[in-house]
Amino acid sequence: MTIRVTIWNEYLHEKNNPEAIKIYPEGIHETLKKHLSSEKDFVIRTATLEQPEHGLTEEVLENTDVLIWWGHMAHGKVQDEVVQRVADRVRRGMGAILLHSSHASKLMKALTGCSGRLLWRENNEKQIMWNLKPFHPVTQGIGEYIIIDGEETYGEPFGIPNPDELLFISWFSGGNVFRSGWIKNIENGKLFYFQPGHETFPSYNNPQVIRVIKNAVRYLKPAGFTEHTKSIWLKEPVVE
Ligand code: ZN
Numbered sequence: 001m002t003i004r005v006t007i008w009n010e011y012l013h014e015k016n017n018p019e020a021i022k023i024y025p026e027g028i029h030e031t032l033k034k035h036l037s038s039e040k041d042f043v044i045r046t047a048t049l050e051q052p053e054h055g056l057t058e059e060v061l062e063n064t065d066v067l068i069w070w071g072h073m074a075h076g077k078v079q080d081e082v083v084q085r086v087a088d089r090v091r092r093g094m095g096a097i098l099l100h101s102s103h104a105s106k107l108m109k110a111l112t113g114c115s116g117r118l119l120w121r122e123n124n125e126k127q128i129m130w131n132l133k134p135f136h137p138v139t140q141g142i143g144e145y146i147i148i149d150g151e152e153t154y155g156e157p158f159g160i161p162n163p164d165e166l167l168f169i170s171w172f173s174g175g176n177v178f179r180s181g182w183i184k185n186i187e188n189g190k191l192f193y194f195q196p197g198h199e200t201f202p203s204y205n206n207p208q209v210i211r212v213i214k215n216a217v218r219y220l221k222p223a224g225f226t227e228h229t230k231s232i233w234l235k236e237p238v239v240e
Contacts, residue, residue, distance in 0.1 A: 002043045003221050006064040007032050008056065010071045010078075011048040013199040020199040028070050028197070028204060035210045042217065049074055054082050061085060065221045066095035068213070070197065071105045083110050090189040095220025097213065100197035103158070108193070111186050112161050119155035119176065122198070126173040127151045129180055129196070133167050138181070138192070138215045146208040152198035154178045160193070170195065181212065183219075192216045 009029035013020040024031050029046040036042055047055025049071075061067075067086065071078065087110040090096045098108055103116040129146040131139050146168075155176030161184055168181030180195035194212060196203040203209050 002041050003039075003217060004063055004065045005036065005042050005044045005068065005217055006047055006056075006060060006066075007036075007044060007068045008047045008054070008070070009049075010074045011050070012073055017199065023200065023202045024204070028199065031204050032068060032070075032210075032213070035204070036214060036217070039214055039217075042214075049077060054078060056082050056086060058085065061089045061094065064089070064094055066097065066217045068097045068099065068217075069102050069105065069107060070099045071107075072101035072199065075105045078106055080106070083107050087111055087186075090191065091187040093188040093222035095190050095192070095217070095222065096186075097192045097194060097216050097220065099194055099213075100152075103154075103160075103193065103195075111191050112184060114161055115159035117159040118157070118178070119153075121153050121174070123153055123174060124150040124201075125153045127153075127170050127196075129168045129170045131167070132169060133165065136165065136167055137219045138167055138183075138212060140215055141211045142208055146196075146206070146212075148196060148201075148203055148206060148209075151196060151201050151203060154180070154195055160184075168194075189222065190220045192220055 007029045009027055011027045014024045014027045033044050033046055036044055083106040086107055108116045127148040131142050131145055133139055153172045153174055153176055155178050158179055163182035164185050165183040170178045170180040182193055184191045196209050
């Protein structure tokens with residue numbers, strides 16, 4: 001069984017910021033695609049902000065099992081109609097992996113109803129991401145923790161709903177802690193938020209970070225009832 005993955009990236013920093021271009025010359029989406037392509041059952045496509053409908057047409061979403069999302073400086077430029085379309089698709093079973101600064105995206109807010117606010121600073125701090133659930137499918141192959149030598153610091157309080165599954169808590173050398181990997185069930189679908197990946201740090205070349213994303217794709221894949229949930233979804237509710 002193949003897993004259809006769509007990697008969405010706003011793709012702006014990696015065209016304008018020399019530091020980001022050096023690390024992700026073809027964009028974060030292409031780097032992720034390259035790493036995820038080692039999984040032979042993944043069928044991967046990419047989409048970016050500048051494409052018509054941001055590359056997330058009805059057809060693309062209906063043929064996506066898991067959507068990976070990276071956005072930062074242009075959250076406000078994502079059309080509300082597209083955000084609602086994606087959120088509806090998650091409610092009907094599609095998995096959504098929201099990376100790094102996507103905590104403040106319209107999609108995060110549409111799915112959780114929360115602000116996604118957090119504490120942050122760019123100070124190149126060391127991070128230790130502690131694995132809280134070593135027997136969970138998403139943490140397989142990770143071990144006790146992931147060490148990232150330099151990342152943007154994110155800290156609590158984090159404006160999110162209580163996670164259904166809290167998988168990682170991070171410590172930063174500046175002293176902060178952060179819920180850096182967690183899952184929330186959204187009706188028939190699942191949202192996985194995963195924090196590493198500031199555009200000027202090479203976190204998406206870290207094999208453990210990539211391992212988590214690959215595991216999450218497998219865990220978030222809908223169990224095969226997409227057509228069924230669609231037919232239910234499209235019916236008008238019966239009101240007596
Ligand atoms: Zn960042």
